[in-house]
Amino acid sequence: MTRPPARRQSLRQPNEDNPCDGCHECGLRCMAGIQMTQQEFGQIVKCLQSQDAKQIRRVLDQDKRVVWFEDIETEQCLFYDVTKRRCIVYPARPLICRLFGRVEWLPCPVERPVPMLSDGLGVIQAYATEKRATFAEWCAEEGLFDLGQLATEET
Numbered sequence: 001m002t003r004p005p006a007r008r009q010s011l012r013q014p015n016e017d018n019p020c021d022g023c024h025e026c027g028l029r030c031m032a033g034i035q036m037t038q039q040e041f042g043q044i045v046k047c048l049q050s051q052d053a054k055q056i057r058r059v060l061d062q063d064k065r066v067v068w069f070e071d072i073e074t075e076q077c078l079f080y081d082v083t084k085r086r087c088i089v090y091p092a093r094p095l096i097c098r099l100f101g102r103v104e105w106l107p108c109p110v111e112r113p114v115p116m117l118s119d120g121l122g123v124i125q126a127y128a129t130e131k132r133a134t135f136a137e138w139c140a141e142e143g144l145f146d147l148g149q150l151a152t153e154e155t
């Protein structure tokens, strides 16, 4: 995948402690239907509410389909900005997103030697005992706001 020049310029210098240079090749793994706990849902809601509604609407309205072959396509995460190639809830992203490149079963796609989490399996096992649902499912359960409303709100 070719990176836009602006993005290339913004890459940080990798170092021994953090060999990730922010290339964002892992962004294609930001798939629709990511599950989260209720606490993570609450953090994402706060993160969205702290941002410009127009920008959020722009991202929510994007076509998130990725066509691989004629009859094979996938859909990217609701929160993935396919134009700017970034996560709009990055500081509040769920655990599964935080584990990308940090555990053996979610490796860095360009094989940078990012340090592995020492107890990744224990972390995910503990997490698996918590109730998890997609953002849309939590919205329906909590009735905090609906995404359609957020996406059509005028500022």
Ligand code: SF4
Residues within 6 Å of the ligand: 029, 030, 031, 034, 077, 078, 079, 080, 081, 086, 087, 088, 089, 090, 093, 094, 097
């Ligand atoms: S929440 Fe952010 S990091 Fe996680 S899958 Fe969605 S766009 Fe990617």
